[in-house]
Every structure is written in C-alpha cells, then in structure tokens.
Amino acid sequence: MGKCISVNTTWDHPTQCLTYKCVLGESTGIARVSSDLWGCKDEFGNCHPFGKQRQSDRCVTTECQMRPEGPVFYPVEIGCKFRRRCKKVDSSWINRRKCVQQTCQYAPGATAPNVVNSPYGCRDMKNRCRPFGYVARDPENVCVSYKCTAFEIFSTIQTGCPWQGKCMQENDVWYDQEGTCTLYKCIRENVGPSNVQMHTLSYPGCRGFDGECLKEGQIVTKGCTKYQCIPNSGGLVIVQEGCSYGGECKVLNSTWFDSETCTDYSCVYDSEANDISIVEKTGCKDDDGKCFTKGERKKEGCNKFLCNAASNFRPIRMRCEFRGECKDIDTTWKEGCITYTCKLVAKGPNFVQTNIEEIHGCIGDDGKCYDIGDELIEDCSKFTCTAGGVMQESDFGCKGFNGQCMKPGDKLEVDCVNYVCDGQAKSMVPVEKACVWKNGCKPVGSKWFDKESCRGYSCVLDITDNDVKITERTVGCSVSGECKRSRTYQMKDCVQYKCTTNGQLIPKKIGCEWDGECADLGMSWTRNCTHYKCVITQEGPDYIQTEVQQQRGCFDSHGKCYDVMDEVSFGCNKYRCSMGGNLDLIDSGCMDRYGRCMKPGEIVEEADGSEHKCVCDGSSCLVVVEVKGCRMNSTLYPFGARLRDGCTVYECQNRDNCGKFVPVEWGCFWVDRCYGPGDKWKSDRGCSIFTCTMYQKSNGDVDMVVARDIGCPFEDECKQNNEQWRDGCFEKKCRVRTTKDNSKESSIKIVSGGCQEGVGDGMICHAVGSIWEEHHYDGCFKKQCYVDQTTGKYTTTTVGAACRDAYGSCRPIGSSGFDAYVSGQLRQDCKCLPEGVGVTGVRYTCGDMVNPFQCEGC
Incomplete structure (x- = not known):
C-alpha cells in the first residue's frame, strides 16, 4: 500500500468481504497484517455476514458459510418445485404428463438443485403413460401382445392369428384337411413402430390322386403327364404331357439332341394318329465335332454361317471385327486421325478372310486432326499435313x-x-x-x-x-542542402562533424556556445560564485544538442546553495561554507538507527542485543556495532535460532550489523493445518483444488495466498480445466474462466460432435456432413448429419431415399419390375416413386399380390 499503518488499525478490502488488522506477533512481537474473512459476496457484489440466510428459490434456502472451498452461499434447505410442491433432494416421482421419472438432484457447490428426467415408460394406444415392462393386449386381436421397452415404445412380444378358438403363430401355414383343402397362412403387417395387424390369408386347394391336399399351383406327375392344382378350373388340370424316351419323360413340343448320332429329336402331337410321337432330324457337324441341325446358324467372330441341306456351312454374313464391333464389308469409318475400310479377301465353306485398311492423318499441337494437304497456322508458323501423318513446318517467325x-x-x-x-x-x-x-x-x-x-x-x-x-x-554528405566530400570536417553550432565514406555525419569534437565562444564538452568554470559546465542534453543518429549548466556558491548533498560562512547541520554534523565553495566540518557526532545523536565515545546497548559506540577520527564519525544475537521479550537468542509464528518461521540473522528475526519459511493456513508453497489439496466435496502460492513483493515482503481452482462435475467425476473426454458421439472439454469479480466459473463445452445411429453396443457416430445409408422395412434412406445454425443442435436429416424389394435389396427411384412387401403383402411388378420435398420418402405402385406358395421356401 506504500504507507505505514498503526498497530490495531483495521480496514476493509475494497472488493472482497475481508477485514485487515495490523497486529503484533504473539511470539515474535513483529508487526504483521492479519485478515478476517467475515462474509460472502452475492451476485450483485454485496457482502453478507456468515450465518445470514436468503431464499434464492421457492424450494432452496442458502446460508453464508465458510466452506473448505471458501466463503459461499451454501444450501441448507434444498428442494425441487413440482406442481406447487417442494420435493426433497434425491426423491423421485412420476410425471405422467411427460411420461418420465423425475429426480431432485443437487451437486455440491451448485447454487440450485436440478430436476433430472429419466425414462419411465411408453404411451399406449390411448396415450396413457405405462411403465417399462408393462404388457398390453391388442383389444382387436387376443393373439397380439405389446410390451413397453427401454426405447420408450411398445414392441410386439406375441403375434398370431385366431383360428377356431386358438392362436396360430406368425408365418404358420395349415390346411383344412377335413374340408375343401383350403390353405391358410398367418402374416403380419407393420402399421407403425408400435402397432401391427395380423391377417389370415386363405388359398383354395385341390384333392390329390391319393387323397392328399394340394395347394394352388402345386404340380404332381403321373407317368409322363403333369397335373396342376387350379381350383377355379375344377381341381387338377393337365398342364404338360410328354414322350417316353430311354426311360425318361420328354415334355410335349420339347426337343433334345443326341451327340453320338448328331440327331435332333422332337416330342410332338400327331393329329392324324391322335397321339404323341417322336420326330427325328439329322443335322450337320463342324470341324470341331459340334453338331448343328439343318437350318441352324452359327457365328464365328463377326461372320455367320447356315447349316444347309447338304450338311455344309454356308457363309450368309461377312464382316470385319474392330475393337469388339462388327463392320460391314466396304464400310469406312474414322477414329482419331486414322481412316479405316473393311475389305473382303476370300470366302468358302466354313471359311471367310477379311482385312481392315488404314489411312493415317496428322495431329496438330492443338489436338485436332488434319487430313493430308490440310494447313495449320499456329502462333507465327505454318504447318502442312503430309503422307504418313507428319506435320511439315514452313513460313515461321517470332511472337x-x-x-x-x-x-x-x-x-x-x-x-x-x-x-x-x-x-x-x-x-x-x-x-x-x-x-x-x-x-x-x-x-x-x-x-x-x-x-x-x-x-x-x-x-x-x-x-x-x-x-x-x-x-x-x-x-559525400548532404549538409544544409549542399554536398560535402567524404573525409572532410564540418562545423555547426560548436559541434565538429566528419563526413564518412558511407555518407554519414559523425560528431568528432563537441562543445557548447557560451558568451560568443565555444567551450569543450565537460568543461567547467565559475563566475560570481556560480559554477558552469558544458554537457550534452540530447543526441541522435545525425544531431547533437548541448547546453551550459550553472551552479552558485556552496552546494550540499541535496543541491542547496550556501554563501560563504553560512553554517548548516546534516544529522549530527555541522558544516560551514568556505571560500572555493566547500562545506567544512566544524562539529560532529554519530546518529543511531533511531535518528538520535550520539556524542563521540558514547556507548548504547540496544534491545536487540547489539552494542553501539560512536567513534570519531577528527574528520568524520561513525557508529561501530558489535552484534551478539537477537533480543526478544528480554531474551537474547543466538544467531541461527528459529521461532514459529503461525505458518511463518523466523531465523535470527545478522542484518547490517543488527540482529533481526528474518522470515525464512512461509506457509498457508487452511482449516486446521499449514501448507507449504506449491502444495495442492482438494476439497472434501465439490470440484475445488487449492494451491498454496507465494508472492514476492517489490519491497521484499512475501504474501502467502491460497489460490482456488475449480473443475467440472461430470457423472460423479471431477474433470480438470482443459481436460477432454468422450460422451457418446460428443467430444467434451472442461473450461474454467475468471469473472469480473475474480471468481471462477466452470462449464462443459462441446468441442466436436456427430449424429448417433442406433443405441448401446450397436451405436455408430457419424461426423458432421457425412452421409450414410439406413435400411428400414419400408425403404432405404440416405441420412446426413448437420448442425442447426439457430439452435446449435446436431440433427440427422434424410437426403435421399430408395425402395426396398422383397429380398432386402435397395431399388433406386424410377426402377420397376421388382417384388416388394407393401402393407405386409407381397406384391409383384412394383415401381419405385419419390415422395416428399427433396426425395425424403418413397411410395410403391404394384401389380397383383404374389401367391407366397408358388415356390419352395416362400
């Protein structure tokens, strides 16, 4: 503070609820400043004494207390407000309007409790809140039950179709064996995430030859004849007849080949005989031993041949093959700078020879193609295309x-x-x-x-x-607008400059102008009891400013001037101004450390155990000190002895021939013990970390301050400042800042985040801007993660959609001709159409419903 304070004086801290007092140490007797922290500061900067209570909220009352983390308004009565009532801390209740369980929680160090919501249950079909595990039965189907899951939705746990007083399971298939052989199947339709409808599909059937039930479309064989169950046509209908050949059944109108005899066989119906018979046809055989029937064509490369009645292959179409394409004879085409022509060389039975002729052009530096004789002007040169594809240069110049x-x-x-x-x-x-x-x-x-x-x-x-x-x-150098040669000297205002070889003026001889003459720098002279001296007042790279300073008469150590014979006292010495401006000593003595004068030879014993004696030699006097130790409360302590006062340790030392107790160890007192400089300790509750810090003042004094740092409470843990951790799809960081009143606040910031797909072990995090695909029962959807610029929330939006066929594959918008499940039914010949702005959904247009029993495993 820069000033002395009397013992027992008190004063207040300008910004904190702190009172200082100047007191004497009980053991050392040395004056020191004690501090008394007597209250808490509220959010408006007002101080309140310890013990004062105030109501910060209807259900929260705080009291100013001294806690391990410092003076704070500590909650003494804590509760959470719920529908005009106060709930106790750690108590829980059900909020059926929101269908959540709410718990009143309080984090140590917080200013108010917090109501934490946790999932409780699900909304049923009548929008009533049901707890997790609650089982609801479908009022329209006794075979369907739902259970409230941890995902806050009802999920089906039992599905089935009622049939003759019992429940048939989903996907069960059964016959009406005693009746009409009708086939039934229990299927499921997902109306919504928490709603299903069960349907019993019926399919008419037929009675087989052995009395068994056959489903619609089922085929049975008897001999070489196949029968199909077609209920609308009266039952079993002949759908295929065949011929018996080598112990096998050949289908009517089918053909087969005998490689040994190179013969084609056909099973045909003979109208004249009104019976089925086998017709034989002998074909042709090529050079590789492969057989062809008469009239059958074969292809070799780009050439086609016909097997004629003479069992020979006659060429019927001849072409050239060029890079996977077939070119007709005598056709011409161009690629790049090459012109091609297809030519026929020779032909015969099983034989065709063709050739492709090439004519090359020129490729210019511009990448274009030029025919022979074409000219190209490029920059300042002319080029002509010649045979062989070479550009010949002529008439060139420069650009x-x-x-x-x-x-x-x-x-x-x-x-x-x-x-x-x-x-x-x-x-x-x-x-x-x-x-x-x-x-x-x-x-x-x-x-x-x-x-x-x-x-x-x-x-x-x-x-x-x-x-x-x-x-x-x-x-040379520029002086007053004139150019002076190098290595010459110039005089200006009693200062002599030298012009250097690099054009700079350097002062060589410096003086002061006084009374029309030049006096050298440092020269002193006296006139009329006045002392004069030539000095420099300012100087720069290319200039010097001097002046003559003057002093009159005799000057003491404080610069005061006295006339000759004037007497003046300084301390215990008396001086007289003599001729020549000197102050002569005429009387002397010694001054002790308390400002008192001692006569020559006088001895004084000090309370600190030292002996002081005034010794004079005729021209000066000084105090000779003999130090023996440090005196405290009439007790003399030797050098090196130590005493403790609070958390400070003092040592007896010889300082400037004086025995003084000097502090050598410092500490911070907190609650019930002393901590050394740099020691750190945590509060019993909350996220506070304390550090004992030592500050060295400019005057040598030492202040011990307990610095308090705070962290961020997170799930029963205390995160340090700048500590980062992972929470789901978010990277979080603890940030601690200092407010205007030098208090500290902590907060948890989101460093980076993403969008979440799925929950639990199957959770996937997607970065902002990334696009991924999700497969649902009603389609395939492309999702993108973005940050809402208004709310700052991470949001998943649909950016594209496609249809999903019956086999789980994704079909793009506009595709058609595939089977798909629509409203729980298998449909055929479906088409995928867009729905919504920006194609965020799909819809299906399909043909007839597919009979799921026309193939095995359906």
Whole structure:
C-alpha cells in the first residue's frame, strides 16, 4: 500500500468481504497484517455476514458459510418445485404428463438443485403413460401382445392369428384337411413402430390322386403327364404331357439332341394318329465335332454361317471385327486421325478372310486432326499435313511481347532492352541492354551523379547472370542542402562533424556556445560564485544538442546553495561554507538507527542485543556495532535460532550489523493445518483444488495466498480445466474462466460432435456432413448429419431415399419390375416413386399380390 499503518488499525478490502488488522506477533512481537474473512459476496457484489440466510428459490434456502472451498452461499434447505410442491433432494416421482421419472438432484457447490428426467415408460394406444415392462393386449386381436421397452415404445412380444378358438403363430401355414383343402397362412403387417395387424390369408386347394391336399399351383406327375392344382378350373388340370424316351419323360413340343448320332429329336402331337410321337432330324457337324441341325446358324467372330441341306456351312454374313464391333464389308469409318475400310479377301465353306485398311492423318499441337494437304497456322508458323501423318513446318517467325508476329531479323525495344527475332530459336533474343534510371535509359558503361543523395551511379553488365545492373558509390554528405566530400570536417553550432565514406555525419569534437565562444564538452568554470559546465542534453543518429549548466556558491548533498560562512547541520554534523565553495566540518557526532545523536565515545546497548559506540577520527564519525544475537521479550537468542509464528518461521540473522528475526519459511493456513508453497489439496466435496502460492513483493515482503481452482462435475467425476473426454458421439472439454469479480466459473463445452445411429453396443457416430445409408422395412434412406445454425443442435436429416424389394435389396427411384412387401403383402411388378420435398420418402405402385406358395421356401 506504500504507507505505514498503526498497530490495531483495521480496514476493509475494497472488493472482497475481508477485514485487515495490523497486529503484533504473539511470539515474535513483529508487526504483521492479519485478515478476517467475515462474509460472502452475492451476485450483485454485496457482502453478507456468515450465518445470514436468503431464499434464492421457492424450494432452496442458502446460508453464508465458510466452506473448505471458501466463503459461499451454501444450501441448507434444498428442494425441487413440482406442481406447487417442494420435493426433497434425491426423491423421485412420476410425471405422467411427460411420461418420465423425475429426480431432485443437487451437486455440491451448485447454487440450485436440478430436476433430472429419466425414462419411465411408453404411451399406449390411448396415450396413457405405462411403465417399462408393462404388457398390453391388442383389444382387436387376443393373439397380439405389446410390451413397453427401454426405447420408450411398445414392441410386439406375441403375434398370431385366431383360428377356431386358438392362436396360430406368425408365418404358420395349415390346411383344412377335413374340408375343401383350403390353405391358410398367418402374416403380419407393420402399421407403425408400435402397432401391427395380423391377417389370415386363405388359398383354395385341390384333392390329390391319393387323397392328399394340394395347394394352388402345386404340380404332381403321373407317368409322363403333369397335373396342376387350379381350383377355379375344377381341381387338377393337365398342364404338360410328354414322350417316353430311354426311360425318361420328354415334355410335349420339347426337343433334345443326341451327340453320338448328331440327331435332333422332337416330342410332338400327331393329329392324324391322335397321339404323341417322336420326330427325328439329322443335322450337320463342324470341324470341331459340334453338331448343328439343318437350318441352324452359327457365328464365328463377326461372320455367320447356315447349316444347309447338304450338311455344309454356308457363309450368309461377312464382316470385319474392330475393337469388339462388327463392320460391314466396304464400310469406312474414322477414329482419331486414322481412316479405316473393311475389305473382303476370300470366302468358302466354313471359311471367310477379311482385312481392315488404314489411312493415317496428322495431329496438330492443338489436338485436332488434319487430313493430308490440310494447313495449320499456329502462333507465327505454318504447318502442312503430309503422307504418313507428319506435320511439315514452313513460313515461321517470332511472337512479340504484345502477341504480334515478327519476321526473322526484326527488332523490338522493351524496357531499355533491344530484342531481335531469332529464326532458328523462333523467339525474341536480347542483343543490346541498358539500365533503367528515372524513366530513362542509361547505356552500359555510363556513369552519372545525383546531387540529392550525394551518390554516384554506374550501369554495368553482370557476367554471372548476363544482365545489367546499377552500382552505387557514396561521394559525400548532404549538409544544409549542399554536398560535402567524404573525409572532410564540418562545423555547426560548436559541434565538429566528419563526413564518412558511407555518407554519414559523425560528431568528432563537441562543445557548447557560451558568451560568443565555444567551450569543450565537460568543461567547467565559475563566475560570481556560480559554477558552469558544458554537457550534452540530447543526441541522435545525425544531431547533437548541448547546453551550459550553472551552479552558485556552496552546494550540499541535496543541491542547496550556501554563501560563504553560512553554517548548516546534516544529522549530527555541522558544516560551514568556505571560500572555493566547500562545506567544512566544524562539529560532529554519530546518529543511531533511531535518528538520535550520539556524542563521540558514547556507548548504547540496544534491545536487540547489539552494542553501539560512536567513534570519531577528527574528520568524520561513525557508529561501530558489535552484534551478539537477537533480543526478544528480554531474551537474547543466538544467531541461527528459529521461532514459529503461525505458518511463518523466523531465523535470527545478522542484518547490517543488527540482529533481526528474518522470515525464512512461509506457509498457508487452511482449516486446521499449514501448507507449504506449491502444495495442492482438494476439497472434501465439490470440484475445488487449492494451491498454496507465494508472492514476492517489490519491497521484499512475501504474501502467502491460497489460490482456488475449480473443475467440472461430470457423472460423479471431477474433470480438470482443459481436460477432454468422450460422451457418446460428443467430444467434451472442461473450461474454467475468471469473472469480473475474480471468481471462477466452470462449464462443459462441446468441442466436436456427430449424429448417433442406433443405441448401446450397436451405436455408430457419424461426423458432421457425412452421409450414410439406413435400411428400414419400408425403404432405404440416405441420412446426413448437420448442425442447426439457430439452435446449435446436431440433427440427422434424410437426403435421399430408395425402395426396398422383397429380398432386402435397395431399388433406386424410377426402377420397376421388382417384388416388394407393401402393407405386409407381397406384391409383384412394383415401381419405385419419390415422395416428399427433396426425395425424403418413397411410395410403391404394384401389380397383383404374389401367391407366397408358388415356390419352395416362400
């Protein structure tokens, strides 16, 4: 504070609820400042004494207390408000409006409790809140039951279809064996996430030859005849007849081949005989031993052949094969700069020979194709396409800096450089160079002088890079607008300057102008009891400012001037101003450390155990001190002895010939013990961390301060400042900041996050901007994760959709001709159509319902 405070004086801290008092140490007797923290500061900056209570909320009453983490308003009565009532801390209740279980929780160090919601149950079909595990039966189907799951929705746990007083399971298939052989199947329709409808599908059947029940469409064989169950046509209907061949049944109108005899057989109906018979046809055999029937065609590459009545293969179409394509005879086509023509060379039985002729053009530097004889103008040159695809160059020149064409030998001047068109290099080549100087050109070897800068310049050719450059040399210095030569001296205002070779003025001889003359720097003289001296007052890189200082008469140590014979006392000494401006000592003594004067030879014993004696030698006096130790409360302690006062340890030391107790160890007192500098400890409750910190003041004093740092409470843990951790799809970080009143606040910030797909072990996190695909029973949907700029929440949105067929594959918008389940029924010939803005949904348009019993395993 920079001032002395009397013992027992008290004063308040300007910003904290803290009172200071100047007291004497009980054991040391040394004055020190004690502090008394007497209250808490509220959010408005007002102080309240310990024990004062205030109601911060209807259900929360706080009291100003001194806690391990410091003075705080600590809750003494805590509760949570719920429907005009106060709930106790850690109590739980059911909020059926929100269908959640609410718990009143309080985190140590918080200003108010928090109502935490946890899932409780599900909404049933009548919007009533039911607890987890509650089982509800479908009022319209006694075979369907739902159970409230942890995902807060009812999930089906039992499905079935009622049949003759009992429940048939989902996907069960059964016959009416005693009746009409009707086939039944119990299927499920997912109306919503928590709602299903069961349907009993019926399919008429037929009675078989042995009395068994057959389903619609089922085929049975008897001999070489196949019968199909078609209830609408009266039962079993012949759908296929066949011929018996080699112990096998051949289907009517079917054909088969005997590779040994190279014969084709056909099972046909003979109308004349009104019976089924087998017809034989002998075919042709090629060079590889493969058989072909008469009239059958074969293909070899791009050529086609016909097996004729003479068992020979006659070519019926001849073409050339070119890169996987077939070209007709005598057709011409072009690719790149090559023209192709398909030619027939020869043909015969089982034989065709073709050839592709090529004519090459030219490819210019522009990438275009040119025919033979075509000309190309490129930059300043002309090219002609010749046979063989070669571009021949003629009539070439150079391209100027402005894009103009120049003939070989033409010259051009740009920026003091003369260029000539080199016909061999086809470029502009510099032949004569000069230096650019103030919008003009200086030829190589020329020299000139600039009066403004006192410098000379030369234009030279640098052989290292074959280019010109301007060299500079310093000629002199600029003084008052004139150019002075190097190594000369100039006088200005009693200061002599030297002009250096690099053009700078350096002061060499410095003086002061006084009474029309120049006095050297440092020169002193006296006139009329006044002392004069030449000194420098200011100086810079290129200037010096001097002046003559003066002093009169005799000056004491404080700079006061006295006339001759004037007497003045300083401490215990008396002086007289004599001729020449000197103060002579005329009387002397010694001054002790308390400001009292001692006579020569006087001895004083001090309370600190030291002995002081005034010793004079005729010209000066001094106090000789003999130190024996430190005296405290009439007790003399030797050097090195130590005493403790609170958390501070003092040691008896010899300081400036004086025995003093000097603090050598410091500490911080907290609750019931002392902590050393740098020690850290945690509060019993909350997220507070305390550090004993030592501060060294500019005057040498030491302050011990208990610094308090806080962390972030998270799930019964205390996260440190800047600590990061993972919570679901979010990367979180603890941030601690200092407020305007030097208190600290902690908060948990989201560093990065993503969107969540699924829960539990199957949870997947998606980064912002990423796109993924989710498969649902009603379609395939593309999802994208983004951050809502208004609320800052991570949101999943649908950016694309596709249909899903009966086999789980995704079908794009516009695709058709696939089977799919629609409203729980298998439909055929479906088409996928978009629905919603931006194709966020799909809908199906399908044909007839597919009979699920037409194939095995359906």
